[in-house]
Amino acid sequence: MLMTLLTCVHSFSQNSKSFSNDKGPEVTVRGSVIDMETSKPIPRVNIEITGGDYTTTAVDGEFRIRARIGDELVIRSTDFETQYLIIKDNQRIRVEVQPLPTDDDEVLLESEAVEDLQQNFTEYVQEAKTIYKEDFSKGVGYIASALEIKTISEFERALAYDVLADINTHWKQHDLAIANYKSSLKSKYSIDVDIKLAKAYFNNKNYQESIGLYQELLQKSLSFDQNLEALEGLGDAYKMTKDFEKSITQYQKAERIATDASIVSIATRLNTKIAESYDRVGNSQEAVNSYNKALDLSNQESSESAARSKVNVADYYNRTQQFDEEIKLRKEAIKELDNVMADSITNDDVLTSQKQNYKIANAYANQRKFEEAIPFFEKSINEAVVKNDLVVEKDAARRLSELYRDKEDFDKAAESYERYISLVEEDYQKKEQEVYKATRLAKEIAEKQARIRSLEKDRELNEGRYNLAFKEQELRDANNRTQQLIIGSLIVVAISLLITAFAMYRSSKKQKYANNLLALKGLRSQMNPHFIFNALNSVNSFIAINDERTANKYLSDFSILMRSVLENSEEDFIPLSREIELIKKYTMLEHFRFKDKFDYTLTVDENLIIDEFQIPPMLLQPYVENAVWHGMRYKEEKGLLHINFSQKDKDTAVITVTDDGVGRERSKAMKTDNQRKQKSKGMGNIKKRIAILNEMYSDRVDVVITDVFDNGEGTKVTLTLKKD
Numbered sequence: 001m002l003m004t005l006l007t008c009v010h011s012f013s014q015n016s017k018s019f020s021n022d023k024g025p026e027v028t029v030r031g032s033v034i035d036m037e038t039s040k041p042i043p044r045v046n047i048e049i050t051g052g053d054y055t056t057t058a059v060d061g062e063f064r065i066r067a068r069i070g071d072e073l074v075i076r077s078t079d080f081e082t083q084y085l086i087i088k089d090n091q092r093i094r095v096e097v098q099p100l101p102t103d104d105d106e107v108l109l110e111s112e113a114v115e116d117l118q119q120n121f122t123e124y125v126q127e128a129k130t131i132y133k134e135d136f137s138k139g140v141g142y143i144a145s146a147l148e149i150k151t152i153s154e155f156e157r158a159l160a161y162d163v164l165a166d167i168n169t170h171w172k173q174h175d176l177a178i179a180n181y182k183s184s185l186k187s188k189y190s191i192d193v194d195i196k197l198a199k200a201y202f203n204n205k206n207y208q209e210s211i212g213l214y215q216e217l218l219q220k221s222l223s224f225d226q227n228l229e230a231l232e233g234l235g236d237a238y239k240m241t242k243d244f245e246k247s248i249t250q251y252q253k254a255e256r257i258a259t260d261a262s263i264v265s266i267a268t269r270l271n272t273k274i275a276e277s278y279d280r281v282g283n284s285q286e287a288v289n290s291y292n293k294a295l296d297l298s299n300q301e302s303s304e305s306a307a308r309s310k311v312n313v314a315d316y317y318n319r320t321q322q323f324d325e326e327i328k329l330r331k332e333a334i335k336e337l338d339n340v341m342a343d344s345i346t347n348d349d350v351l352t353s354q355k356q357n358y359k360i361a362n363a364y365a366n367q368r369k370f371e372e373a374i375p376f377f378e379k380s381i382n383e384a385v386v387k388n389d390l391v392v393e394k395d396a397a398r399r400l401s402e403l404y405r406d407k408e409d410f411d412k413a414a415e416s417y418e419r420y421i422s423l424v425e426e427d428y429q430k431k432e433q434e435v436y437k438a439t440r441l442a443k444e445i446a447e448k449q450a451r452i453r454s455l456e457k458d459r460e461l462n463e464g465r466y467n468l469a470f471k472e473q474e475l476r477d478a479n480n481r482t483q484q485l486i487i488g489s490l491i492v493v494a495i496s497l498l499i500t501a502f503a504m505y506r507s508s509k510k511q512k513y514a515n516n517l518l519a520l521k522g523l524r525s526q527m528n529p530h531f532i533f534n535a536l537n538s539v540n541s542f543i544a545i546n547d548e549r550t551a552n553k554y555l556s557d558f559s560i561l562m563r564s565v566l567e568n569s570e571e572d573f574i575p576l577s578r579e580i581e582l583i584k585k586y587t588m589l590e591h592f593r594f595k596d597k598f599d600y601t602l603t604v605d606e607n608l609i610i611d612e613f614q615i616p617p618m619l620l621q622p623y624v625e626n627a628v629w630h631g632m633r634y635k636e637e638k639g640l641l642h643i644n645f646s647q648k649d650k651d652t653a654v655i656t657v658t659d660d661g662v663g664r665e666r667s668k669a670m671k672t673d674n675q676r677k678q679k680s681k682g683m684g685n686i687k688k689r690i691a692i693l694n695e696m697y698s699d700r701v702d703v704v705i706t707d708v709f710d711n712g713e714g715t716k717v718t719l720t721l722k723k724d
Contacts, residue, residue, distance in 0.1 A: 354389050
């Protein structure tokens, strides 16, 4: 029995190694794709060998591709049903295809009975979004019910088809997703939906259609996120057509944009894709450079993103047989995964710890380091059992059996092989169940598709009847319009006089309001450079006296503060909570520079409901800045700054900024002649802003500045804030 098992192990090992060579010799396949109805050639058809080369038909419908005898040839286009052929020899192939109907682009699935839900479009769509990932039928049923409502607008119809296409995409029905995204665009155009359509083409392996649509999108006015998504999607499509140089160009454009915007996760992913493309064209040096850049960026990311980057680079080291480097990175990736929620990574993901331990073991085995490999195979098996990952458990058991055989530990080899055999049977049964489920789902989809045409025809017929009734009503109304026109003209004259008087009054009021808005905008435009100039002076001084690492940290915190300031700069009022966060960051940075000059406290009364109050942005920062720069900076001993947020009553919040500095009068006296010549605009702008805002919003802000001590030292700013 033992020898039989060992023979099977050896036989299986040999078969697994030679499996990829079972097909016949390599040949060049030539052929053409012809429209059956017109006998005309069809250009730009996707031609692919499953797992192999890719090409497209030329303008004359001709193609040529390398393949092996026994390979599967796939001919794919959105204009006809996908064709599959097995390569038997190198004879010329002529593929005649029947074009798909062009008068039924929209795809509508059968409505199912949905109990306890009113015929409300928004509720149907929301229910579909909530449930479709768990239950395909219910999700589609809700969308179908939404589409059957006769009163929905074109915008709502577009939204319903968009969600329906999202459902198709989730369940990998990419051909249906394409049709439904087109239906959504037909009702109302959206760039976001157009990008989804390009991605659906890609998922359905219609690479030429995907490339063409991405190129069109990049000629339009896209948002920041849309531009990034289109560039990366175009790079992915070029990569699948093996046009790696073009894919690198698109990835690099997107990577520069992501890097400039400090979006580390996207920049990391793009550098990995750039490296993969360089690797495919044989440019090892550039591949290594890009992989290293991805690794450097990953250290700034969350644990999962960092682990994923390390795994990608480890895969490269595996392909180049740099096993020690591969093992090191995979071990680091596993450590990163310790901080990741287990439920967030499924068994299908390459990032699972059982797969990484399995690959570490394989790397040791490739180096003939059996003693190091065996514990990792065993650990991989144990983790796979816990996570119910039958595929990894099966493969690890087989490889463990081979290692024990090579070590001549035949008892353990037999034990592992017996486990492998049982897992193969279990895996086979599991796949049978999956095939059964897939068959049922396909049948369910086919049943729903059977009613598509009739439901859509009913809608078109009802719309036609409605249009006819509408025209008849228009004819009846025309007879009454003449009489109503005379009466209406008299009324219009009277109303015109009233409107003219009202317009003159309103114009005067609007002009005053516009002047106020202009003044506010001008003051804000002065406040931002004023703040940035002072802050940059702080940064410059800090860099001059500190080491590089500390300066970099300070600059990083400063950039976060600047982003918050710029985001708030265009608004008249922002939530008090956002102003508190900004003041925390700013005070922390000032204290970071002047640790020896002052300490500070920032307190928020627990009874203060900060989300109920609004405050003009950048209102508190100049007062805090004055306290530090003109109050405590001139003190010989260490000063204290206290910022307090409290609630006076349900409609009033009180904010105080108190320092024990030298005081306002002494601060003025201590200024140099040069400082006296430079007129600070910060406090003046604040006063003007408060005056204008109080005029526009009914006295919501009040500021009082007093001395803390009788001798004129210390300054207290009391800001009263009322709800709108």
